[in-house]
Amino acid sequence: MDARRESEVAPMKNRTTVERKSERELVVTRTFNGPARLVFEAWTKPELFRQWWVPKSMGMSLLSCEMDVRVGGRYRLEFAHGDSRSAFFGTYKEVTPHSRLVWTNEESDEGSVTTVTFAGNGGKTLLVMHELYPSKEALDAAGTGAADAMGETFEQLDELLVTLGTSVGRS
Amino acid sequence: MVQYSGGPLDVSFAVLSDATRRGVLEQLGRADASITDLAEKFRMTLTGMKKHVGVLEQAGLVTTEKVGRVRTCKLGPRRLQEEAAWIERYRQLWDARFDELDKVVEELKRKEKVDGRKKRE
Numbered sequence: 001m002d003a004r005r006e007s008e009v010a011p012m013k014n015r016t017t018v019e020r021k022s023e024r025e026l027v028v029t030r031t032f033n034g035p036a037r038l039v040f041e042a043w044t045k046p047e048l049f050r051q052w053w054v055p056k057s058m059g060m061s062l063l064s065c066e067m068d069v070r071v072g073g074r075y076r077l078e079f080a081h082g083d084s085r086s087a088f089f090g091t092y093k094e095v096t097p098h099s100r101l102v103w104t105n106e107e108s109d110e111g112s113v114t115t116v117t118f119a120g121n122g123g124k125t126l127l128v129m130h131e132l133y134p135s136k137e138a139l140d141a142a143g144t145g146a147a148d149a150m151g152e153t154f155e156q157l158d159e160l161l162v163t164l165g166t167s168v169g170r171s
Numbered sequence: 172m173v174q175y176s177g178g179p180l181d182v183s184f185a186v187l188s189d190a191t192r193r194g195v196l197e198q199l200g201r202a203d204a205s206i207t208d209l210a211e212k213f214r215m216t217l218t219g220m221k222k223h224v225g226v227l228e229q230a231g232l233v234t235t236e237k238v239g240r241v242r243t244c245k246l247g248p249r250r251l252q253e254e255a256a257w258i259e260r261y262r263q264l265w266d267a268r269f270d271e272l273d274k275v276v277e278e279l280k281r282k283e284k285v286d287g288r289k290k291r292e
Contacts, residue, residue, distance in 0.1 A: 013270070013273070014273075016265050016266040016269050017262070018258050019258075020258060028265050030266075032269075032272065033273070033276065033277075034279065034280050038279040038280060039276055041279060042276055042279065048279075052268055052269075052271035053268060053271075055268055055271050057267045058264070058267070140257075
């Protein structure tokens with residue numbers, strides 16, 4: 001049922017790009033097929049945010065998600081990864097509805113400052129996420145952390161893609 | 172400029188058969204350097220060093236970048252490959268997240284449509 005609906009409605013997948021702007025900065029961009037108002041909502045309402053922030057391929061589960069989205073408000077996400085627990089928390093520095101979010105990450109002294117901008121254009125939204133780290137080492141470590149989070153599950157994903165690949169012909 | 176007709180091994184062999192070029196690679200393995208720095212270190216003319224760096228660059232072993240009047244040299248492909256792999260892993264993480272976000276946005280759009288219809292009725 002879902003598959004049918006998606007094959008009718010889902011437009012072509014947009015590409016995610018990542019660029020290391022400098023030793024301490026990373027920029028991620030992606031276009032979404034919806035107005036900025038809705039994309040912003042998905043970033044700022046915890047019940048929506050938790051639906052996408054931890055994709056299955058990360059091999060983690062999100063235990064809790066608290067977000068007080070206003071200047072000076074705090075957020076806290078708690079994860080389970082096997083037997084280990086971790087948390088991701090910080091403070092919102094700027095909140096401009098439908099266009100801009102800035103937050104800090106405070107798990108360590110090496111936390112980043114993340115700026116997300118939402119630029120609407122003809123029913124689509126260009127999202128640009130800019131991360132600024134205090135040092136090159138901190139950014140290197142963040143990337144390696146992402147790799148660790150994704151690494152072991154990539155094989156599972158590959159297997160899944162092979163399975164899906166065999167059924168692509170029907171659509 | 173030196174021309175190569177063989178495969179990658181031949182290229183590397185020809186490039187690395189020169190002691191200065193091997194020295195430059197070792198040097199860049201420790202730190203990036205300008206062509207002027209390298210020329211001084213290896214007691215060569217600027218023109219001579221430019222030629223060596225050109226050969227290394229053509230082989231992809233070194234990359235150079237000009238900032239202002241200074242051309243800085245750094246180690247090439249392996250580092251670039253590592254960097255590219257690092258970026259790709261990061262990209263896959265965000266791509267996976269954003270695929271899920273696409274679904275959330277689609278769902279919000281669908282709800283809005285339904286709500287809009289209800290309001291009009």
